[in-house]
Amino acid sequence: MSDLSIRVEELGKLYHIGASRGAYKYKTLRESLIQAVNASLQRILNPRSSISGADTIWALKDVTFEVKQGEVVGIIGRNGAGKSTLLKVLSHITEPTRGRVRLRGRVGSLLEVGTGFHPELTGRENIYLCGSILGMKRSEINHKFDEIVAFADVEKFLETPVKRYSSGMYVRLAFSVAAHLQPEILLVDEVLAVGDTEFQSRCLGKMGDVAREGRTVLFVSHNMGAIETLCKKGILIEQGSIKELGNIHDVVAKYVHMNLIQQEEPFKNCSRSGNGKIRITGFHLENPDGNMIAHAVSGSPVVFVISYQTNGDRCDDVSVGISVHQSNDANIFMYYSNFSNVLFSNLPRTGEFRCLFPECSLAPGDFLVRFRIIDHGIEVDWPKIAVPISIHMGDYYRTGSFDGRLLDFRPPVLVRGEWSIKARS
Amino acid sequence: MANTFAVPKDIPEIVYEPSQGLVPINFRELWEFRELLYFLTWREFKVRYKQAALGVAWAILQPLLTMVIFSVIFGQLAKLPSDGVPYPVFSYVGLLPWQFFATALTHASTSLVGNSNLLTKVYFPRLFIPLSAVTAGLVDFGIAFVILIGMMLYYGIAPTWNVLWLLPLLILALLTSVAVSLWLSALNVQYRDVQYAIPFLVQAWMYASPVAYSTGLIPAHGLWRVIYGLNPMAGVIQGFRWALLGGSPPDILMAISTFMVLVLLLSGLVYFKKMEKSFADVV
Numbered sequence: 001m002s003d004l005s006i007r008v009e010e011l012g013k014l015y016h017i018g019a020s021r022g023a024y025k026y027k028t029l030r031e032s033l034i035q036a037v038n039a040s041l042q043r044i045l046n047p048r049s050s051i052s053g054a055d056t057i058w059a060l061k062d063v064t065f066e067v068k069q070g071e072v073v074g075i076i077g078r079n080g081a082g083k084s085t086l087l088k089v090l091s092h093i094t095e096p097t098r099g100r101v102r103l104r105g106r107v108g109s110l111l112e113v114g115t116g117f118h119p120e121l122t123g124r125e126n127i128y129l130c131g132s133i134l135g136m137k138r139s140e141i142n143h144k145f146d147e148i149v150a151f152a153d154v155e156k157f158l159e160t161p162v163k164r165y166s167s168g169m170y171v172r173l174a175f176s177v178a179a180h181l182q183p184e185i186l187l188v189d190e191v192l193a194v195g196d197t198e199f200q201s202r203c204l205g206k207m208g209d210v211a212r213e214g215r216t217v218l219f220v221s222h223n224m225g226a227i228e229t230l231c232k233k234g235i236l237i238e239q240g241s242i243k244e245l246g247n248i249h250d251v252v253a254k255y256v257h258m259n260l261i262q263q264e265e266p267f268k269n270c271s272r273s274g275n276g277k278i279r280i281t282g283f284h285l286e287n288p289d290g291n292m293i294a295h296a297v298s299g300s301p302v303v304f305v306i307s308y309q310t311n312g313d314r315c316d317d318v319s320v321g322i323s324v325h326q327s328n329d330a331n332i333f334m335y336y337s338n339f340s341n342v343l344f345s346n347l348p349r350t351g352e353f354r355c356l357f358p359e360c361s362l363a364p365g366d367f368l369v370r371f372r373i374i375d376h377g378i379e380v381d382w383p384k385i386a387v388p389i390s391i392h393m394g395d396y397y398r399t400g401s402f403d404g405r406l407l408d409f410r411p412p413v414l415v416r417g418e419w420s421i422k423a424r425s
Numbered sequence: 426m427a428n429t430f431a432v433p434k435d436i437p438e439i440v441y442e443p444s445q446g447l448v449p450i451n452f453r454e455l456w457e458f459r460e461l462l463y464f465l466t467w468r469e470f471k472v473r474y475k476q477a478a479l480g481v482a483w484a485i486l487q488p489l490l491t492m493v494i495f496s497v498i499f500g501q502l503a504k505l506p507s508d509g510v511p512y513p514v515f516s517y518v519g520l521l522p523w524q525f526f527a528t529a530l531t532h533a534s535t536s537l538v539g540n541s542n543l544l545t546k547v548y549f550p551r552l553f554i555p556l557s558a559v560t561a562g563l564v565d566f567g568i569a570f571v572i573l574i575g576m577m578l579y580y581g582i583a584p585t586w587n588v589l590w591l592l593p594l595l596i597l598a599l600l601t602s603v604a605v606s607l608w609l610s611a612l613n614v615q616y617r618d619v620q621y622a623i624p625f626l627v628q629a630w631m632y633a634s635p636v637a638y639s640t641g642l643i644p645a646h647g648l649w650r651v652i653y654g655l656n657p658m659a660g661v662i663q664g665f666r667w668a669l670l671g672g673s674p675p676d677i678l679m680a681i682s683t684f685m686v687l688v689l690l691l692s693g694l695v696y697f698k699k700m701e702k703s704f705a706d707v708v
Binding site for chain 1: 436437438439440441442443444458460461464468471472475476542543544545546547548549615616702703705706
């Protein structure tokens, strides 16, 4: 493997799940003793039964691929597909159950922003601590210290404990330390989904620099735009196996197609009411560039995309309604396009209704979305299902100082106004 | 920053595959990460006394207050023999290694579970987690030791050349703490029972060690002394007293204790390395 940087051979990772029998599950001593007796009895009675299938799951199975030195590879797939497990095995955090990983070069992994940060320690102290945990030598950190601080833009707060940092500052500093790690192989897991938009693009820029330097990068993200910009090659993982491998644009296209089919599934057989001239066939979120996204971010633009199909009958004054609910089904808002004087006519046979929210004002959390179409006040289609969406933390107030996680109680929407003070005579 | 970058040709290939049998300790890797041990130790120590009004003073107060209580109960009321040395100094010398050991145990046993975010997100030699919890106690030990010097001056006890044995004895105490910590920290990942058992274990272990009383109370010959020596801390504390205060030199008890330390340390390392690979999945 002269010019190979990573070679993964028939990699498999088995996890034990299940209620009580998992060998790798945290358990009490008593349970364990009982289990040990049971297991040895089982072994005597039934020597050939090895790993039972019911309580186990192959998070990765038969994964084989190669990465050349200097390649930047994007790994995509749905949540739980095995992307993170793959990175964990590659970064030696967990051991494979089967197969083998061969690596050439020092591996740096960035699976989470802020790994190793301690809230009680100051910014300066955390740079050293976090840096050394990520595998940097002290001399290396000394050398890069000013660069790290400048990139994170926290000069003034170096002697402040990071627990007093705003979430924005915290994330900036944490990413900055990690971004200055210079291993031959860099593994990055969805860390760009944090921080404000401006910082995110700076992070992307930094990642681009790393890639241009000729380092090997494996990059997991749900942000297809970022992946397509940074990577040339892609790997699509589905249920622990490689589904597609090759040119990044082909892999992303395959993934988007797979998701569309997946999103259409719930609309196929649900109960619905209406005259059926138009039928809603799917729903997903996109960013304004038209890339599908897995979740929206508070304060960032998001497009609700509702796919439909008509039966060919004429529809003139179509109004499309979206309602968003909390997980207990309490309604947060309802918005029909005719509220904004938008009525659709001359509909193509199949297409999508798109509604851009320039600034997502939903607070971080999980919500349900329902849809209804009316035409001249007559119900056309009302699928009786709710599609879950999730909203991630973002810088809604553009101040960097708001952290929704710190609120004791979580209102579902964020609002912004103009505050002022005035004396009364 | 360099704009071009190439993997040096001599970089060895790293292979990760399922391990079988005994997992060897990668000493080269430990050496490469040595600075991390320093930083983790330093973090342990810094964080331990953060937001405590008295701060590092606790390193002195803990053994000092225990010594006062012991002096009243065991020294004044029970009038336990103290090898001809004033009881406060006698018990304080025992408390020094004991506190070091007990603190190490308490912190190290929960260290892996407490650092689960590190275990699941980044790789480094896992041995350093319980190890740093132990070594952080060395700083407290050093601070508490200064008080001992003051006490010896006050009571007019002059050290002999035996004091040179302190360093090997301290290393023995360190190894004892590491050995027990390896076992308990790895066990706690699987069985959280450990963390509930620790306070009791520490208390029982203290009474089984010659902290408040002298090893002179144990019959000098025969089986009892051998059994008593199975407690590795018995030898350590006996050694500390002898090195600092004189009196009867270490005997068979010390030898058995030292042997026990080695047994615990080796078995602890084997167990830890065996469990290590599943830490990230279980914790």
